Amino acid sequence: MYSMTNRRLVILTEGRLDVFSAKTAVSVIRYRKEDVVALIDRVNAGKDIESIIGIGKGIPIVSTIAETLHLKPTALLIGIAPPGGMLPAEWRKHITDALINKLHIISGLHCHLDDDPEFCKLAHDHQREIWDVRKPPEDIPLGSGKAKETKTLRILTVGSDCNIGKMVTSIEIANAAKKRGFNACFVATGQTGIMIDGSGIAVDHVISDFISGAAEKLVIDRSHYHLLSIEGQGTIVHPAYSGVTLGLLHGAAPQGLILCHQPTRKTLRHFANFPILPLPYLIDLYEKLAQPVHPCKVIGISLNCFGMTDHDALQEIQKVEKETKLPATDPIKFGVNKFIDGIRPLLP
């Protein structure tokens, strides 16, 4: 497994550098900025990264691997997660350049780069590793329903859509809990979370009969922690990804859910025919679905108020708190202390 220490990452975004398309890049910069030495993005080369994504001050954007070599990079990280996870053809050259220049490759794409004969040979010749983050471990069991027998407090993020703040919320909860001295752990279930944390299973990439088993394994392997802040996936009402969401909900058997939502989003991302549902409908549905396997409650609403002023965000938070009778916050703008206050009394 690729080492998480002393990383010097070059991140490939290639023209897709915005907060939503380059979710992986943005999140790695947010939580592992000290590891990132440059971005490769021909369209945005030379521009100021902070003016584009609001974070990352000082990280240069360039066009080629060659321009990053003086920064002594150790790995090229594929920084987007396109629908379907396939590798855009024009990116191949960056990957071969990286391997030739002795960089490791970190990828969260559905297609496994280490199954590619050309990449595989180059990696072998230059003694580099290709870390296909989404490749699941081989020892995932079928679900047994046993995560609920662990003593740890399991808090899972769920959402009104994909790509809406579940990973960020789960990381922020784990970090805030640790700051308060709790024995807490972030549990990554998607490629970006795994790249940030160094461990986890991409539950959207296991054989579908094993989704719950993967979630259960993640919980049981970490059950010595008092608090597991588990990254959710998708949404229960998604025409493409709902199966992953539900398998994760039943496998992880959380006692508490944090429902993530973006107030400005009116339809599912990339699925304009599917409106985002009202929060009370979603709360009821998540709780009803969890109930027969392991009863749990939604204990907070995490709002992604990206693009809103702080004033508007606060108004939205108040509105949602009134509507749902639950604590709400925007983790990036205002932190997650409200959630930690609710979680504290539930700790074992």
Added chain:
Amino acid sequence: MYSMTNRRLVILTEGRLDVFSAKTAVSVIRYRKEDVVALIDRVNAGKDIESIIGIGKGIPIVSTIAETLHLKPTALLIGIAPPGGMLPAEWRKHITDALINKLHIISGLHCHLDDDPEFCKLAHDHQREIWDVRKPPEDIPLGSGKAKETKTLRILTVGSDCNIGKMVTSIEIANAAKKRGFNACFVATGQTGIMIDGSGIAVDHVISDFISGAAEKLVIDRSHYHLLSIEGQGTIVHPAYSGVTLGLLHGAAPQGLILCHQPTRKTLRHFANFPILPLPYLIDLYEKLAQPVHPCKVIGISLNCFGMTDHDALQEIQKVEKETKLPATDPIKFGVNKFIDGIRPLLP
């Protein structure tokens, strides 16, 4: 692809020949009896098959491949689907014997037999095929939510548990509809259904991000039919398999559901801590979950009254009809005309 015509099958059940453990064997005998020349089951060798599983009159049960050769078999079919789908070690000899004697192999196990070097070499040497029924096609797309735009009537079976009669109900509906002259098609989504029908996708064996995409592909590829009778999987409240159930529900976007249930079963099979839920709770949950992607209604209850007298089964059917206000039947005991009557006015 292995040919479905002129098959002469030997089915391996090896001591597990009962109606629930040998679901695959029993179903292939039920719907393809003319294809089956013998069973291999050391524990039951020499016994009368009909007295064990109620069907299959005249099919001999023997102990070895050698004893079947005078029947000129063309293929060995693995007749059970154990939890996890792994190959019991003691079965290897039967498979190697079969290949050496020029039988093809048909398997629905999770582990792919054609990835096994020994089997692979034997198959090559003897020019036989290994058909791993669960291996998905390589061109499954991500879900797009587009199954609902097809004009075909899509009827999906759902259930209160696994292994409760969904496949049988879907086949019976397709067969009864065809008998009445409707342009109908059974859509297999599991290994046994595929073995019976010769086509389909084992949705429990695709990468989990693609469950809905697989279901959608099955529908769109068959949208020239007026009626698709789609085999369901698992149950929405299953601690291990719920993800597959929900992905299938959203991907297939059915207009009508048939809820399958076994009155004598009180807890989930192999999961004694999880009670079977009341039918009204399940009906409500399935409809609420389907609604945001494609609204649908439960239009009938299929009861698996195995082991009950006809008199008791009829009483149960009446009780369920009163409780749910929906037509109920046991497809094996009493046929599915009640369902067809309900489906007919919905046809395009």
